[in-house]
Amino acid sequence: MSRTLAFSLLLLSPLAISAQSPWLDASTTLPITFTHSVDASHAKAGDLVEAKTFQQVKLSSGAVLPSGARVTGHVVEVSGYTFDKTPYAKQAASRLSIRFDSVQSGSLSLPLHVTVRAIADSITSINAYAPVSNDLDSRSTRTLVGGDQMYASQEGIENKDGDVVAYSRRDGVYAHLIASGRCDGGSTEVSMGIYSASACGVYGFTGMRAVETGSAAQPSTLTFVSARRAAEVPKHSTALLEVLPVQQASR
Structure with missing residues (x-):
């Protein structure tokens, strides 16, 4: 194959990634939405978990992972919820643990080694x-998950102090990650979807808490527990996955 033809094919393929670099770089973010509910009342270990990206992700190679790329994982551990009617009984918690395995588009499949930087239930995500439905709001303000304000007529996205911390572009929202809670900051512009630059942790999911969101010890693992009902990640919930730096050592 001639160099000219090879270069032309590279330009035509948004997912052309070097065979020597089959990994996502550390701190790359993937905004994803769950395409099916995962409910501890019905799920079992090994069940498929499916989601998809909802904003394109620009890679350091210059390639682009498109919006709609398929994210797959599986249920690692699950226990349902049964209410104990014994007086003063301490209710046994329901538990749902899932692992994100890979992101795929066309013939490309990349393994995931991530932390769940932020996750929002379906209601929070839809909102x-x-x-905001308000006749007094002439700028059609949207409040992103985490509190940043996005305006229809303005490229800059502002935090609660009025500082521009992200940008709305034709193909989505981009920001430099801002340190907050357990989450580190970053100096590279990354894809944010509907998330604020400082978004970190769990939003919504009433009555549930995350005891694992993906760490060096348990990468790509999300574990919810609930002592009130069956742990669940409803369809249309969203998450912001962030690639862990330890993956770099795997190359």
Whole structure:
């Protein structure tokens, strides 16, 4: 194959990634939405977990992972919820643990070694898509998950102090990650979807808490527990996955 033809094919393929670099770089973010509910009442270990990206992700190679790329994982551990009617009984918690395995588009499949930087239930996520319904708001303000304000007529996205911390572009929202809680900051512009630059942790999911969100010890693992109901990640919930730096040592 001639160099000219090879270069042309590279330009035509948004997912052309070097065979020597089959990994996502550390701190790359993937905004994803769950395409099916995962419910501890019905799920079992090994069940498929499916999601998809909802904003394109620009890679350091210059390639682009498109919006709609398929994210797959599986249920690692699950226990349902049964209410104990014994007086003063301490209710046994329901537990749901899932692992994100890979992101795929076309013939490309990349393994995931991530932390769940932020996750929002379906209601919180849907609300972040819609402008505030208020006749007094001439700027059609949207409040992103985490509190940043996005305006229909303005490229800059502002935090609660009025500082521009992210940008709305034709193909999505981009920001430098801002340190918050357990989450580190970053100096590279990354894809944010409906998330604020400082978004970190769990949003919504009433009555549930995350005891694992993906760490060096348990990468790509998300574990919810609930002592009130069956642990669940409803369809249309979203998450912001961030690639862990330890993956770099695997190359």
